[in-house]
């Protein structure tokens with residue numbers, strides 16, 4: 006008898022390659038790499054069926070460090086390459102990794118279309134609000150006034166909000182986390198993995214060299230609790246030390262407001278409940294910015310819908326049924342023919 | 347079909363001619379393309395060889411009666427081998443003044459112009475820019491003009507079917523077709539059958555069209571036509587026996603892509619973004635789903651190329667297709683396919699450029715772009731399509747090369763070939779030798795860039811294969827392992843091996859043959875792509891006149907066939923006709939240091955046989 010021993014469970018480090026990691030010491034990308042490797046181990050993902058596709062940038066070096074299949078492509082085009090991978094083989098688990106410049110500037114178009122088509126990809130955007138690899142120019146997510154080699158007097162254009170963009174183009178899964186949230190990040194990534202369709206995850210990532218502290222106004226230990234709200238489906242939108250603050254929905258003005266429990270007669274029953282399937286709520290949560298509001302982290306929106314690649318293959322299956330056996334000779338002879346004797 | 351048979355009478359005194367060129371021209375709404383394709387089918391059934399060329403307006407719904415709304419269809423058919431859709435017209439049929447003004451210049455001296463005088467209203471004349479009716483003054487002197495009120499005659503012929511005037515007028519193209527059938531002694535049955543099938547759900551419309559067809563024919567027969575015009579007989583051509591169809595370049599390329607994928611045992615992922623004239627391919631492939639063909643209309647051309655590369659990476663055959671400006675957008679992605687050594691087929695349906703250029707006009711001006719048009723030293727095989735039916739073999743060959751050598755391959759076709767058609771002896775798909783792809787599955791000594799000793803190709807591994815996980819990318823790769831490498835010597839070595847791999851393909855393609863004539867002649871006329879037909883006819887004609895000239899026509903643009911340099915050296919002079927300003931000429935001069943001379947034309951129209959004959963004469967009759 007052929008007794009098969011169960012395959013040994015892979016550990017996070019089994020997902021690491023033998024390649025030397027080349028990010029700057031202290032770069033937030035290290036923590037994200039660890040978070041992703043942990044996630045794959047916890048998910049018991051099969052390395053041979055896992056593909057990491059990336060564009061160009063510091064973040065986009067990611068695939069070289071993952072002991073899976075990997076494709077480091079060209080600047081901005083990774084969502085398109087990944088779409089092709091998934092169309093050719095829907096069985097593969099395809100992750101897409103890139104920076105804010107890669108995915109929202111040069112590749113904004115491709116990110117938009119991969120999301121709106123709902124191709125089953127996990128799209129991880131490492132947002133450091135700067136162009137790291139090209140030595141620190143401002144990016145489309147940089148705050149107004151960002152001083153950089155290309156904007157010595159400060160940047161003047163409005164930044165794009167990644168999560169609002171993804172919601173706006175019809176995303177079916179939009180979440181946020183941060184490099185330093187080592188427990189939170191894998192939980193969010195697991196949700197992204199389980200979601201069938203395009204999962205878009207914005208990960209705030211500190212570029213220690215060119216944009217250090219870009220997120221400290223909500224990630225610094227001392228203010229973390231006050232400036233972050235961690236979302237849970239069906240859970241009240243509470244935050245702050247001892248969960249003493251919360252969000253209520255001002256129905257007249259159609260916006261969220263921060264309240265303190267116990268003040269002005271507010272009790273937990275007044276606090277809005279997070280509903281991942283509520284697009285308006287997700288949009289309001291995505292818009293929140295310190296110091297007036299905490300930053301919403303976790304799954305902002307999740308509403309499963311049929312995936313693009315499954316629809317493509319359903320059409321093919323249908324055509325195969327309708328067309329009977331595919332016979333090339335018959336196709337060559339289709340239409341009006343005549344015989345020369 | 348007794349209705350049609352009843353008036354099929356024996357003809358007397360037909361003048362036998364070797365070939366004829368007929369063009370139907372009218373408003374976009376006049377159904378000229380349908381009329382032309384019906385005439386084509388009937389000529390094919392009559393055993394003629396033929397070539398056709400449709401000329402659509404660039405505007406989608408140009409206002410009726412305007413010159414930019416004119417749609418035309420030209421056919422050259424004959425009792426001999428037909429090489430082009432014809433230089434000058436024997437017969438021009440015009441359905442309105444705009445069609446006359448835009449097409450008259452192409453009619454032979456003393457050629458026949460048949461005009462629907464019913465459509466020469468003041469309004470239509472004004473729209474065409476006529477201040478006077480040309481049918482009424484002497485401006486058409488030098489042509490044999492036949493004025494017939496086809497509009498009125500059609501309305502009368504279909505009266506019994508109770509159609510509105512507008513609906514009735516829709517059949518006037520069939521009236522014209524019937525008349526031209528009569529001129530050339532053609533049977534109407536195939537068109538009758540076709541009309542009945544097309545309008546099966548609308549029998550009155552079918553009947554009206556058939557009635558118009560018969561009325562046009564009867565008009566000719568009942569001697570209402572001026573006798574001096576004559577009637578003609580074009581005997582069947584000597585054609586290889588077998589089963590035939592007509593085929594356009596778009597059809598032949600798409601069928602070849604499908605055939606090639608089956609021969610390689612791969613599924614197609616065809617990724618494209620709409621553009622004239624390349625869209626025809628996307629439309630064709632989108633209707634081949636029963637073969638498992640995936641088509642993907644991407645958000646732009648580089649996305650299309652990138653998705654095709656992703657599909658190839660995942661083990662499908664990635665194909666992408668566009669025209670000049672779109673190909674330019676794809677180039678960075680094509681560089682990635684060259685760097686990561688993944689198979690990819692790029693179909694470039696060339697059109698007149700630069701920039702938007704003339705979208706509906708043909709040109710061969712992307713040779714530089716194909717051979718040289720990328721950053722870095724980025725060699726890529728380039729092959730070209732010469733005739734509307736040639737695309738079948740060329741597409742198969744592109745897939746063979748791409749998969750055997752793990753390289754992108756660009757296929758150059760053009761707007762003319764894409765839309766033109768010719769008869770095609772339908773091949774048996776099973777007769778082509780298979781070239782099944784062997785994906786690497788063996789982990790023993792696996793390295794992603796370890797090359798096959800003979801082809802220099804790296805292994806192709808499908809993600810999903812156990813124990814072969816690896817990473818590839820556009821940063822220079824270490825010679826065997828494929829790991830990122832910034833080592834200068836490694837880059838030198840990799841650049842050289844990429845070039846050697848592509849150049850080595852010249853040992854795997856046929857030696858260049860001389861299409862007409864022999865090596866060592868006084869003059870070689872060398873071309874590529876859609877100039878094949880006119881060069882072939884011109885060289886043949888000039889040889890009949892005793893001139894020492896030969897034709898060489900390239901399928902392989904890069905690498906060039908291994909014997910080409912030696913072959914070209916055997917000629918005293920080399921003439922390179924091209925629909926560009928001399929791109930192949932540059933390549934030949936560069937590769938062989940030959941004094942190749944160009945004959946160049948970029949007016950959006952294919953070469954005329956006469957133009958080439960004049961050029962050949964000028965060089966040999968000094």
Ligand SMILES: Cc1ncc(C[n+]2csc(CCOP(=O)(O)OP(=O)(O)O)c2C)c(N)n1
Pocket residue numbers: 061062063064065080103104105106107108131133135136137138139144
């Ligand atoms: C076509 C092209 N244009 C520009 C570049 C240069 N480039 C490389 S990465 C990059 C931006 C990187 O920023 P981001 O995507 O935010 O990634 P990060 O390095 O911050 O992780 C640029 C402009 C390139 N590689 N290719």
Ligand code: SF4
Pocket residue numbers: 027028029031032033034063064133137138211212213214215
């Ligand atoms: S430049 Fe910034 S983003 Fe890039 S590796 Fe260094 S710290 Fe990280």
Ligand SMILES: [Mg+2]
Pocket residue numbers: 062104105106131132133134135136137144
């Ligand atoms: Mg960045």
